[in-house]
Structures are given as C-alpha cells and as structure tokens.
Amino acid sequence: DAKTTQPTSMDCAEGRAANLPCNHSTISGNEYVYWYRQIHSQGPQYIIHGLKNNETNEMASLIITEDRKSSTLILPHATLRDTAVYYCIVRVGNVYSGAGSYQLTFGKGTKLSVIP
C-alpha cells in the first residue's frame, strides 16, 4: 500500500472548519484513500473514503486532488469531541483481492486539537 504523509499535529478553533491534509504521491490507480480517527483510549472510527471523486457524508468531506497525490479531510464545524488522532490510509480496494487486502496499515496520523 502507498505511504502517506500527514502533519504531526494541528489546532482548530471550535466551530470552525478543520482541514486535515494528507500526501500520498505514490498512490496507485486502484488504491482508495481512507480516513479513520481514534479518540483517546478507543478503537478507530471510520470517517470516509474515496477513489478519485470528492465525497461527503454526515461526518466529513473528502477532497482528492485531480492527480490523486494528495487529499484533504474537512470537518465543517469542529467540536471539542472531534479532538482525536486522524489517520489517512491508502489501500487497494479490490473486493476480489482476498482477505489480506482489507487490513489497514496505520501511520502516525495527525493529532487534531479542537480549542474552545
């Protein structure tokens, strides 16, 4: 799976949009971009994923550049409960690749602190 680069930490004011960048310059054509977050002492939580189009759900938006070498996770109105480590992961999404394709390799992520 392609390697990702994320800033170590970021701060965001409560109520403002949090924009978390991720570089994945070696991403392959069949690799998806996934975002998970981990609140302290809990298991990771799925946020969103995409291949090449921008995606939006109830939690966040994912903006993927046209060359797919980077992406940005946007939390539109950050709250204190969004304070967590955010992981950007790229992996093959081929459903026929076998069980091994579904494992996720976690990097160090970005520690987002939402400040009152």
Place this chain on the structure above:
Amino acid sequence: GAVVSQHPSRVICKSGTSVKIECRSLDFQATTMFWYRQFPKQSLMLMATSNEGSKATYEQGVEKDKFLINHASLTLSTLTVTSAHPEDSSFYICSAREDRREEKLFFGSGTQLSVL
C-alpha cells in the same frame, strides 16, 4: 453502522497468567477479523489476520504460540495472551470486515492489558 463489541475493556493480571480477549460482530457476519496492538503514543500495529474456520495469519515478529487466535464462528474471534509478561502490556484492538459491504473495517473499543 456495524458494531464490533470487544470485551473486556480493561484487564489487569499477574505475570505468567493467560488473558482472553473477545471480539464480536454484533449485527453482521465477519469472515475476517484483524487484531492490532498499540503501545502508548504509538500507532496501531497489525498483529494477525483471523479467518473463520482456519488458522490465523501472523505478522512478522508476532509469536503465534504466545498470541493464540481462534475464530470459530462468523461473529466471534478471540485473542489469548498466554503466559503474559509486563512487556505484553498494551492496548489491543480488534476489527472486522462485514462480508457484504464495502471495504470498511469496523473496530472494537479496545482492551487495555496491564501485566504486573
């Protein structure tokens, strides 16, 4: 979303004893489950892939005789830390892939193991 239940959430044991951690998919079938370990201030590290009805696949450096994994049904996988030592103290997290959905993984809430 799909729910993965992990139990216990916290366990303290004496050195040399064995500890069993359960991971259940509550509302879906999971042919494949994954076990991760996370040391303080570090990222999640994959330990093994658990497939229902077959032997688990362990990552390099993970002792299969120490970390026994059983995946006897489509909704339950267990991790037994045998003859635990203080260096085994860690946060253990399971995840499961729902067979019929997209390539999302759902995570349990984790088990904090402290070996005295």
